[in-house]
Amino acid sequence: MKRWSWRVTVAAVVALSGMTGPVVSAEAVHAPEINFSDDWEIAVFLCTPSAYGCHKRYATAKQRRDIETFLQATPEVTEVRFVSRAAAYANFRQEFAGQQKVLASVHAKDVPESFRVRVSGVADRTRIVALANRRPGVGLAVDHADSHVDGAAAPQASDMSVFLCEKDSFKPACLRGRGKANKSAVTVKERKAIVAVIERIPGLESYEYEDQATAYRNFVEAYADNEALVSATRMSDMPASYRLWVQSAADLDSPRRRLERMAGVSQVHDSRCLLRKLRLRSEYGLWKLRSGIGGCG
Template sequence: MNSPMEDRLREALAEAGATVDTSTLQPLHGARRSRFRVDLRLVAVAAVVVLVGVAGAVGLGGRGDVDRAVAVSPDQRIDKGEMIVFLCSKTLPKEEACQGRDVTAEETKAVGALVRQLPEVESVTFIDQASAYENFRRDFVHNKALLDGVGAVDLPASFRLTIREGADRNQVSRALHGVAGIQNVGDLSSAMVADMEGVRSEIRAFLCAKGASQSSCGGVRVLDREGKLKRITKEGEAATNAEKNALRKLIDSLPDIESFTFRDRATAYEDFQKRFADNEALVKATKVTDMPEFFVLTMKPKANWSETVSKLKRQPGVATVTNGACAADKSLLPARYGLILPDSKVCPGGT
């Protein structure tokens, strides 16, 4: 059986998906060595999880002092940033738009002329594969696994577009859909960058909730052949107050933690409603009780992330632990470089 939250979210995402102009959706794909398809519904769910994690908080600030953290509402941000037009490369899967061929010089010239004419575009920069690889090595200098596993040939050439403030980004996608030589279009808004960079120095310990599927919470689940959740055969139990208190004491004792906060459901839900105000179906399908409770740990420079994550995972009442640096890399890699790679390639061992 699926949890009530999963059922409601599936229905809401299906309803929301029915209103989407599919001609504007252009999934990102990996290089030949990593043939992965993207289910845009899963991307939406992932966005929900990430954004809930950035929600406002009731803080146990410093090393545990109570205070109130103030979250920045999305409507207070300037949604200005980059859209990136990834060009065809022969290293991309043959069954996709590019059919296993490189973009031609004529197509590159035509795409460049087109994007420069779009009224939503403020400036355009062409990035060849060599330059993309140089930028890639700079952006992921902290991630040896990525540096070792990705070469210049894996990164498509691209046009990076600076979008004017307040411009309709969907209109840009529509204008570029189906144009010869274009593999896909990535959207890297300022809000997304701020969110991802904001969690890069954090570890998040999510608490067990009633009905959880994780075995650490007492849940039993059946996975399909691809390792994805198929159904829950036994629902888990929520973390007890004693387990929460024990976890807080453990966190307070760990030497690599600079500070931590506790995020409650109420403020997470309030922020969730603001962030998805334009998705009525999803907001209606989600309740306060669906929001997770979790601790956010800000790590000290040169901290031992692996050891901290390992200790938290073993603690009773903890459903899962996320590494902010890995989460940020996995989110920025497709949007900035057109690659989608498995967790084992981005952050082997979760470190």
């Protein structure tokens, strides 16, 4: 069975998940090493009424021409192509065919027009993105070399991660409704209740428990080339968790919400949802959507 999972940069997943504080788990955010390619594009999405800073307006025809002129005049740019709203929406419908919640959350008018830009190998991509983001009529410019998403599966990554409360945790979920267990690590009783819910998830294929020592060992192995990060991270920073693998057609929204409310659960990450949001943002310029694919935990 092919899992719906994309290879992504660590920074992109962390940003989308809204994680703060210590690094949680190597497996949760680590992805296979990626060789950067000069072929990766910079996507410059034009304003739509829902885009931040666009004052509830679409980019005007003049703004579109000015943006194209700016991009073509940039010395490091080797190619500029325009993607219409109709073409982008058709691609979106094809890519997410069968995922009714995603399709229902996006209308044709929500999808921005865009310019796709290729640059030379010596280009300062960060500068080009920053300049593009400041142009009138631009809703968002994204460098696919920074937030790369492709169809290659990452078989070691779980579909959902259920992180458990640690001792002295100040996360609201670990202090809410736990009585005497407040500020303590997840209790045996809480773990049994969590496992009971996990085992009843429709489409569950398998799950495993990862203790702090295993999480820390995986983290050290994954980031062995980043001595500063490893030296700043202790085993106590790594929460224990349950890793879940489910069938590709399984709906994880309801199980995620139920697990998030359970005593002893610190937070839940739906990896497929996080990666889907990254894909929608980087390829389609969509980051503010209707209900249905919003929060991912």
